[in-house]
Amino acid sequence: MIDHTVLIEHLKLIEGVVDRLARSSFAVKATASAVTAALVAVIVAQGEPTVGLGILSLFSLWGLDAYYLSRERAYRDLYDRVRTERPTDQADPAFLSLKYKVSKLEVVSAVRSATLVLYYPPLVTAVAIAAGVS
Secondary structure (H helix, E strand, C coil): CHHHHHHCCCCCCCCHHHHHHHHHHHHHHHHHHHHHHHHHHHHHHHCCHHHHHHHHHHHHHHHHHHHHHHHHHHHHHHHHHHHHHHCCCCCCCCCHHHHHCCCHHHHHHHCCCHHHHHHHHHHHHHHHHHHHHH
16 A cells, blocks of 8 residues: 555645745745836936836846746646656655756746736836836
8 A cells, every 4th residue: 555645745845846936926026016116216206217127127027927937837737747646655756857847938828827917017017107207
């Protein structure tokens, strides 16, 4: 008989990775909001031509957030695979290996996900509007 504690511990490890990725994504969103607020304040107060730099930084944060989201999706898929496959007496040694490397196509898919598309374009628009007002 197979000891299910190994399977449970393996699933807990994967859950931990997904949780860390989700927290990192949240931190990126918080940083993007702070960057936007700072940029709008500087643009309105001083009329500084920092719009290009601001928009570039927001697009960089958008890409980083998409990377975290794509990794999170990959680990959720791994979790589901581990959960549904016939259990063995050992955890999958490929758990943290390059076997679960995320492709560029998956990152592009994450960039276009609803959660990111509804979040980052309004931030970019806010910076552009502030630049137009000043």
